[in-house]
Amino acid sequence: MNEHVAAKPCVHIRLLTHSGWEEKLREVQAGLEEEGIPWRVTAGDCGEFVALGHQGAEESQLGVGIGIDASGMCIHYQKLPQAEPLFCLPEGGVKAEWRRIGYNAARLVKGIPFKDEETSVLNHSNETALALSEELALKQLIETIVSKVIAETGRAMGR
Template identity: 45%
Template sequence: MNETLAIYICYENKITDKQLIDLITYGIEEEGIPCHLKSDLCSNFKELAIIASNESQLDVGIGIDAAGNMCLHHSKLPDQYFLFESNHQNDKLKLRNIGVNGARLVKGIPFVV
């Protein structure tokens, strides 16, 4: 386990549109929480989110696949449950909000919709 206190974003290494990742990180950073990026061979966004949340000391992770599917997971939840799941690759506000909600989960404050 890495010792960085951060939300982990684990993304499929075949992602070509890095703006997806950038917009999510902007949302996290706007809330004042650091994030850590990790590329992975896995192509299942749910598995990527589980990997990310398990590696994060904050227990919060986001998984993104090459098709733009993404979800937010907390390591204390069962692996089949995800807090947010979406494919909003063309909606910049919703991408940012995935990051905002990950940070708000850490801070214990209400989510944005």
């Protein structure tokens, strides 16, 4: 048997099992699958979801990891500091948010715009609308920066 066969490039999902983890994982995997990006799930032995996500990103040939534990989930990129994941979903969440984690991890790999939460500014007060506008501007800035990093990394690798 050839021990030097390289593992298939994929997003690494690091997971600490807890109540309801199966449903969260299923939705994250569905988001990745719908975007056509493979994944690998590894049980985490300790740490919290941000550290697990960073560990997954470090292990992934694609540089993208997802960390999941009882207190939340995140998408991490290997070039970011451990304490600064790209997207965080603290405790709780719903199926659509869990699936969006999968979508956006896949989109990070592909270098295409992230899927955003559909919100209606018309249903919010002016103060809330301003906060949502600022958050959207920040997300767009992050997308631009991540896209540039991915493009520069690709050029450096001769792609």
